[in-house]
Amino acid sequence: EPEVTQTPSHQVTQMGQEVILRCVPISNHLYFYWYRQILGQKVEFLVSFYNNEISEKSEIFDDQFSVERPDGSNFTLKIRSTKLEDSAMYFCASSEDRGPNSNQPQHFGDGTRLSIL
Amino acid sequence: AQSVTQPDIHITVSEGASLELRCNYSYGATPYLFWYVQSPGQGLQLLLKYFSGDTLVQGIKGFEAEFKRSQSSFNLRKPSVHWSDAAEYFCAVGALDTGRRALTFGSGTRLQVQP
Numbered sequence: 654e655p656e657v658t659q660t661p662s663h664q665v666t667q668m669g670q671e672v673i674l675r676c677v678p679i680s681n682h683l684y685f686y687w688y689r690q691i692l693g694q695k696v697e698f699l700v701s702f703y704n705n706e707i708s709e710k711s712e713i714f715d716d717q718f719s720v721e722r723p724d725g726s727n728f729t730l731k732i733r734s735t736k737l738e739d740s741a742m743y744f745c746a747s748s749e750d751r752g753p754n755s756n757q758p759q760h761f762g763d764g765t766r767l768s769i770l
Numbered sequence: 771a772q773s774v775t776q777p778d779i780h781i782t783v784s785e786g787a788s789l790e791l792r793c794n795y796s797y798g799a800t801p802y803l804f805w806y807v808q809s810p811g812q813g814l815q816l817l818l819k820y821f822s823g824d825t826l827v828q829g830i831k832g833f834e835a836e837f838k839r840s841q842s843s844f845n846l847r848k849p850s851v852h853w854s855d856a857a858e859y860f861c862a863v864g865a866l867d868t869g870r871r872a873l874t875f876g877s878g879t880r881l882q883v884q885p
Contacts, residue, residue, distance in 0.1 A: 695876070695878070709870055748871070756866040
């Protein structure tokens, strides 16, 4: 069964450094997402991406965050200047939706654990 | 805005016993509801979903869930639990009818299975 894959599985970064988390969504999916889960807290939505642009973002997704689809397969989340509170598990997801009125479920990767020192 | 409550943080059941995990949602229109499972070190795996139609939905691994609009609930059930079902279970709600795709998750219920 096709999977969403994320790399690396664990990333350790010094505070203030830039970090890029990488995801390969399922190949025929068109909607891509990032969520995060701070240890002991709920999974929270960050951003959705469709047709090469952000379609929706949460309050968490401020100017320090950006997303990109640099080629036909990868989807990345960049944090420009990391803070201690960015430490979390970051999940990438994708869905087969063909537009905003579609309703296909989101399929998640195994996550990248980001630790900020 | 939508919200999800999973009242039970931790549940322990014996292997072979039945299971029901509770989920209550808050959303003004017809919700899109999901259950995901997360095993240790793994991502979120979709167990089942409800969009419309039959209020009893079947999922993978022998799970089912029932949508009850009058109770704003979407409880997950399994008639006989296996040791491999030990994991964390998340209920989520979407507002796809608005064109928004963000899922709102509950806090999760950790299931422990005793031999």
